[in-house]
Amino acid sequence: MRLFGPTHEEVWKMLSADIEAEFIVKDSVFKNYEVIKKFHDWIIVLDTYNSHSRNEPVYTRVYCVFLNKSGFKFKVFGGHFNNYFPNFFDMQDIKVNYDDLSDKFIVRSNSDVAIKRFLQNNTIRELINTQLDIVLEIVSEQVCQSPAKTESTISVKIPGIIKNNEVLKELFELIGESLLEIENINNEFENLQFNNFTHFDVIKNSVKNTIFESDSYTKLSKDIIDNVNKVIDNTIHHQSHIKDAGGRDLLVRKKITNKNGTNEISYTENGNKEIKK
Template sequence: MNFLKALFGPSRKDVWRQLADEVDGQFHEVGLFNPFAVQARTGDWTVTLDTYTSGDGKTNQTFTRLRAPYFNPEGFRFDIYRAGVFSGFGKALGLQDIEVGHPRFDRDFVIKGNAPRRLRRLFGNGRVRRLMQAQPKIQLTVKGRDGWFGRYPDGMDELHFQAHGAIKDLARLRNLFDLFTEVLWEVCHGGRAHEDDVPFHVRRLSAPGGRITNKYVLWEGDRPRRDAAAALGRLEDPAAIPALADVLWDEDAVLRLRAVEALAEIRHPGAIGPLVPLLGDARKAAGLQFRDGVAEALRQLGEGELVVTVGAALGGDFGRLKTYDGGYRAEIIAALGHALEGSSGAHAANALAEIHAVEALPRLREVQRSLGTRDATGQAVAAAIGKLEARASLPRAAAAADVEVDTLPRSAQAPGPDPGTLPRGSQAP
């Protein structure tokens, strides 16, 4: 073995294992035909190095590739390769040839893209240009959602490199990992991470969660989103409220709880409305009843009375709810609507009837279709629908604004029209 190493150099397995150590990544031994892979995290992304074989069974070729899924809602696309290679490839993608304003780089590379200004900014980064120049052969492109890549969620694309053969040049491979890191930071965050920058964390929060897996885990979106929610709470900027409100119903229970905590930390009245409907959510988060975390957040925002009122109603005591005048009626009705399918469903239905919430009829009918009248909750829902439909059918008194003033009858003493304007009778003088 030592003789073979001396003759041919270290094996690809040895080189890739060393690369994994250098980039603080993982070395995977996975299968017979594509046995090795290296993965490393950089920022919010996972960069995966592996090989694949393509051909017709008679003449097969091996390719080395790097790929990294990332959030790209703007649809920024590019395809970059050394001049004289892959000529015309980008035309099929609807991309245009672009010069980025650096003569040597423009001479050595074909640069195609759909956003010239963003490409010029990307290659205004001298380190990106130097890392590209160090690659003897390179094609760096953004793979969209077409074809095989359609498995990615909306807004996700893939930064992709490929080259012929199985690369075992350690310096070149390390250069490629560094290039991916630099390009991802540029295209996603303008080159720098601003830990005190609200838009930076809002973008992280809006990326898809969950996992993308194909032999390996290519994308793990939950941890970055949780970190972003916590950071937005720490920054206490009300501008983050809409983004945090958008994830309050997310499938990731820990993210939901982080968003609730962040809204409480921001301590702005605008955070109250999005939280109130969650008082009817009986799901768990981080091992706790999610509703408890919401209630605590609302108390911190000065809405302790609202919490007690809704809690009492869900326990069957409607007195406070019927006299409550603290606002947020629509949000309270939404909370009761969400509670219909939980353990407090019967009380929630009765509460909606008690406060004459005819606006809840669509939600009640939806739950009735799901539950029927098999149990106490279904029966309470049916009864509430009957009461509210009867109320909705009652005639309303006309508002004063609905009646034109000049159509009302005049009193006998009221001044009438000018007699001179009346038609004269035939006997009139």
């Protein structure tokens, strides 16, 4: 028994045997492996993904390339600042009425009808909830110079190299269940209507969500609060004090409002200048 448990290669080989998939060594020197599983008419692949950005980690990724008849796109991810802005104008934030998702994840899509139908699937929501750092998305690109033939990739990514067999099985299950649900949506909505988002609409709704609505945007709001001194010239401050019996300040309730009065953030600060919810 190894001191630090089984290796990346050993776990992925075990997984491939468990799910009746093929384990492939792409590069033994750099420990580049793949697990390939045939599922219905699709090929689902497990690999590691690196964007080659200095600030981005290596991800464990499970993905599948499929024919996306409708052009439906979405992105579901934890409310982390570095994930918020890519593809900012391709999709808009969608408010979903599921407590197990709305408090933890940001949901973006080019169709509010399709994404709400997609997330009605209890299994998909449960599998998304197993990992807070998860990114589940569809990325589309045109092939064969024909707008009628849109090839898309659906993928789920988690930071780091995952060596937990059960977590890897759940990622495969999530992609498989998602593919079946997308096929159902394509069959149900033959002419799926997409939201015609303007850039202004995307910015307006994203700012509104960030400041006012969903708990999943707490980090974004806190980033603004933490950097308030950098934008002090562009804001107006209001504050109210809560005092003890001796007249000492216990908590200070502060509000930052932009000069147009269109947006504001309220927060509470204690005597040590720590932000409290």
